[in-house]
Amino acid sequence: MHFVAFVCKDFFTEKQMPRELWKGNEAIAEAAVRAGLEAYFGYPITPQTEILEYLSRRMPELGRAFVQAESELGAINMVYGAACTGVRVMSTSSSPGVSLMMEGISYIAGTEIPAVLVNVMRGGPGLGNIAPSQGDYNQAVHGGGHGDYQPIVLAPASVQEAIDLMVLSFDLAEKYRTICMVILDGCVGQIMEPAQMPEMRPIQRANWDWATDGKMGKRQRRILTSIYLDPVQEEKLNLRLLLRWKTIQQNEVRYKEYFLDDAEFVIVGFGTAGRVALSAVRTARQQGIKVGLLRPITVSPFPHQVIEQLVGHIRGFLVTEMNAGQMLEDVRLSVKGRVPIEFYGRMGGMVPLPDEILSEIQRMAAGPLSIEANPREEWFERMMARN
Amino acid sequence: MVTAAVNNLVFKRPVGFTDTPTTYCPGCTHGVAHRLVAEVLEEMGIIEKTIGVAPVGCAVFAYNYFDTDFVEAAHGRAPAMATGIKRVLPDRIVFTYQGDGDLASIGMGEIVHAAARGENLTVIFINNANFGMTGGQMAPTTLPGMKTTSSPNGRDVETQGYPIRMAEMLATLDGVGYVVRRSLHDPKNIRLAKKAIRLAFETQVRGLGFSMVELLSTCPTNWGMTPVESLKFVEEHMVPAFPLGDYKVTAGVAQIKV
Numbered sequence: 001m002h003f004v005a006f007v008c009k010d011f012f013t014e015k016q017m018p019r020e021l022w023k024g025n026e027a028i029a030e031a032a033v034r035a036g037l038e039a040y041f042g043y044p045i046t047p048q049t050e051i052l053e054y055l056s057r058r059m060p061e062l063g064r065a066f067v068q069a070e071s072e073l074g075a076i077n078m079v080y081g082a083a084c085t086g087v088r089v090m091s092t093s094s095s096p097g098v099s100l101m102m103e104g105i106s107y108i109a110g111t112e113i114p115a116v117l118v119n120v121m122r123g124g125p126g127l128g129n130i131a132p133s134q135g136d137y138n139q140a141v142h143g144g145g146h147g148d149y150q151p152i153v154l155a156p157a158s159v160q161e162a163i164d165l166m167v168l169s170f171d172l173a174e175k176y177r178t179i180c181m182v183i184l185d186g187c188v189g190q191i192m193e194p195a196q197m198p199e200m201r202p203i204q205r206a207n208w209d210w211a212t213d214g215k216m217g218k219r220q221r222r223i224l225t226s227i228y229l230d231p232v233q234e235e236k237l238n239l240r241l242l243l244r245w246k247t248i249q250q251n252e253v254r255y256k257e258y259f260l261d262d263a264e265f266v267i268v269g270f271g272t273a274g275r276v277a278l279s280a281v282r283t284a285r286q287q288g289i290k291v292g293l294l295r296p297i298t299v300s301p302f303p304h305q306v307i308e309q310l311v312g313h314i315r316g317f318l319v320t321e322m323n324a325g326q327m328l329e330d331v332r333l334s335v336k337g338r339v340p341i342e343f344y345g346r347m348g349g350m351v352p353l354p355d356e357i358l359s360e361i362q363r364m365a366a367g368p369l370s371i372e373a374n375p376r377e378e379w380f381e382r383m384m385a386r387n
Numbered sequence: 388m389v390t391a392a393v394n395n396l397v398f399k400r401p402v403g404f405t406d407t408p409t410t411y412c413p414g415c416t417h418g419v420a421h422r423l424v425a426e427v428l429e430e431m432g433i434i435e436k437t438i439g440v441a442p443v444g445c446a447v448f449a450y451n452y453f454d455t456d457f458v459e460a461a462h463g464r465a466p467a468m469a470t471g472i473k474r475v476l477p478d479r480i481v482f483t484y485q486g487d488g489d490l491a492s493i494g495m496g497e498i499v500h501a502a503a504r505g506e507n508l509t510v511i512f513i514n515n516a517n518f519g520m521t522g523g524q525m526a527p528t529t530l531p532g533m534k535t536t537s538s539p540n541g542r543d544v545e546t547q548g549y550p551i552r553m554a555e556m557l558a559t560l561d562g563v564g565y566v567v568r569r570s571l572h573d574p575k576n577i578r579l580a581k582k583a584i585r586l587a588f589e590t591q592v593r594g595l596g597f598s599m600v601e602l603l604s605t606c607p608t609n610w611g612m613t614p615v616e617s618l619k620f621v622e623e624h625m626v627p628a629f630p631l632g633d634y635k636v637t638a639g640v641a642q643i644k645v
Contacts, residue, residue: 082474
């Protein structure tokens with residue numbers, strides 16, 4: 001299969017242009033504005049509220065649309081309406097609010113229109129807490145709304161990466177007429193880091209051949225809907241979505257790799273978990289352990305082929321997440337039982353410390369790993385023994 | 388469409404309609420309501436810049452019948468979707484067409500807040516006292532004692548609550564420019580309904596705030612009545628429960644001559 005994957009630049013090590021200090025959430029808001037955001041609809045929820053607050057000032061200043069909706073349900077349906085007109089539109093929320101948006105997300109997917117969403121994930125399930133989490137991986141990557149659809153999901157690990165991915169998310173959403181979701185944990189949303197903003201892009205209303213922006217005496221009427229009462233037509237829509245997804249899988253995989261050239265062990269982690277793992281990898285390297293890190297940027301489409309290519313060269317994977325092993329299942333799908341996989345996760349708003357991941361690396365490097373072992377079960381037993 | 392040279396044309400399909408047979412039951416007043424909207428859009432010359440938002444319910448295929456751009460909302464969410472459209476395209480005319488299950492039950496939050504924000508939208512609200520499309524279940528507007536497929540012994544207000552009067556409720560909100568209730572049970576009331584629909588769209592054109600026309604309508608199929616009986620039912624039972632009238636007409640709207 002034809003396959004293009006982008007190895008992204010290293011935001012942690014490369015020398016950069018002069019930068020400003022930005023808070024993650026505010027940086028996301030400003031990056032969206034500079035990418036041409038014409039309308040924002042949102043609802044307050046910690047830890048993403050700064051995005052809403054920032055845009056409540058910024059959007060009117062630029063003469064663009066801002067509405068604080070009555071609920072996330074209202075917000076996503078305002079996004080749905082505005083997206084139908086072909087403008088760049090976004091909503092942002094955090095885990096419980098994103099759950100409420102799932103109805104609209106499925107409708108947007110079924111209507112084949114572009115929209116950008118941000119989930120600043122917090123501890124769950126339920127009301128949970130407001131601490132950083134990656135517990136919504138499955139919801140984001142494997143759907144969440146009803147029916148068959150797959151959104152593009154991007155996972156930044158720093159403020160700079162969040163800025164860059166926000167700009168990319170609008171381009172990808174429009175290119176494929178799809179939902180593009182940026183998932184970050186509360187940590188990236190709340191952290192302040194030096195970062196560089198892109199130039200302000202002028203608003204350019206593309207003359208889409210699908211947008212319902214009024215006939216205006218120029219064309220036949222258009223309808224945007226997600227209802228196909230005839231199952232034959234609905235199946236055709238599903239096939240169309242799958243075909244589009246195949247193209248996305250072939251062309252839009254993005255990831256970041258660290259120390260993979262001579263790695264005997266590879267950690268797979270996204271977002272903050274991947275970033276914490278990098279610290280552990282550096283320390284382990286100093287101790288002579290040949291360990292590398294693969295940090296998926298697109299968790300959907302998942303970099304299956306990249307893992308596939310590593311399988312023949314390494315002795316084992318360690319998947320680390322701030323959840324109970326959700327991405328782990330995708331790694332297992334790529335590895336197909338050919339090399340051992342270990343898992344280390346923290347949940348409920350707990351963020352793993354570099355030392356915790358380091359001791360996992362040390363354990364993996366010292367002990368023989370079993371291919372047959374279920375990484376989730378083994379991790380669970382260790383967690384229970386610890387508590 | 389058959390076109391023939393006529394000297395004295397007294398009745399024609401409104402320009403705002405497509406040449407599509409509707410899926411509505413015989414005797415249902417959805418067709419009348421559709422026609423009134425299409426005629427108003429034609430008379431005001433705003434078809435080209437109108438974008439409709441269809442509901443979930445019997446009018447789910449409204450987008451097939453109007454010759455304007457149309458989007459199809461999730462159940463109850465039409466006012467939110469319309470808000471999104473209107474906020475990015477304020478010079479377009481945006482209207483929703485919603486039934487009572489859609490607007491007064493699942494979509495209560497969306498309609499109240501669209502009205503409270505004073506969104507410059509026009510809402511055509513069809514109140515036929517039941518969920519038509521799913522087979523005549525009880526709606527928030529079902530009359531006390533009225534039998535439906537989910538209140539087979541008649542709506543018991545002790546356990547199933549009381550009807551909601553949407554026009555009166557929304558009239559309390561400052562963002563509303565025009566909200567009235569009309570009925571479609573006879574020609575006189577149909578003419579009054581058309582005038583109200585015209586005023587609602589004029590309210591939007593002038594940017595005078597949220598506008599809604601509630602239309603008492605029939606559902607012969609689910610009510611188990613003939614079309615004539617159902618018109619009588621509206622007159623004798625629904626009008627007393629949902630009094631016709633102007634619930635809010637702001638000073639600016641009152642000055643509009645149509």
